[in-house]
Amino acid sequence: MIQATVIMIAIAAVLLVYAWRLGEDRHIRGIRSGTATLKRTLPLLVVAFIIVGYVNVLSPQDLVRTWIGPDSGGRGLLIGTGAGMLLPGGPYIIFPLIATLYQAGAGIGPTLAMITSWASLALLNVTFELPFLGWRFTLVRLTIGLLIPPLVGLLAGALF
């Protein structure tokens, strides 16, 4: 955790210097845009972490293990994929929640299936997609994409 924090701060510093060297006050704009996003998402983050806290305390380990545990097999992969498609919300709520489920005993396969499915198949995004690309495109995208999350989960379970 500390190592990751140091790396993240280093990346921020490098980008800051790079943006400053490019000129046109890009570094100022970057900091402004970052703090604006932080301010805007702060209430969401607080709520998300309260939920994470309760999931921790209520510790539904038996439930998690039965449905998406390491031995849940193909069913776990499908549940992970389905849950990922339905999970509402952006990275601020989804990432901590999935991390908590993983700590509560979810298998690496279902966990990866869930992340991949949330990232690439989230049904909520379709509402943005339809007006600009139409239902035919959505159909093509979902048809070729639907197998990816379970496959990623299967590979994750086999390799890690």
Added chain:
Amino acid sequence: MRRHKIDLTTWFLAVVAIGLAGVAWAHGGIDMALDGLKRGGYELLRVTPMLIAAFLVAGLTQALVSPKIVERWLSSQAGWRGILVACIGGALIPGGPYVYYPIAGALLQSGAGVGVLISFISAKNLWAISRLPYEFTLLGSNLTLIRIALTFAIPPLLGFLAELFFGRTIVQIREAVR
């Protein structure tokens, strides 16, 4: 001072949090209800330094790459080479679905193929550089690294498959939206 409106998702999740607090209370009384709050607060404090850096990284990336540049760069792309370029564009483009879908729509009307569009969106979903800082911070480095390793080949692969199997449907797709 600009006021920040709290959006619908946050309200919805706040209701979920209150519901969970109620469940904890019913299970283990006030102690358990407070314990959940404490653990959540502790977790949030633990990731705060990294989170601040993550927001800085995301903000700076956004200042360095503008959606307009990506759009201009992608509008001239087509075919197999276009798929790879679209992947890079999708990885670089900042912002949520309300930013990249309108751009994808513009690309569609300016002549982009199915493969280019699928690669662009898949890369935005799986390669997005602006989301990586949050993923590392909130999901953890281990899961994130495994996720990247396993999904790295997917955006170009889906683009190729889409072009191969559905390449001809682009005319109908374009007509339907116009």
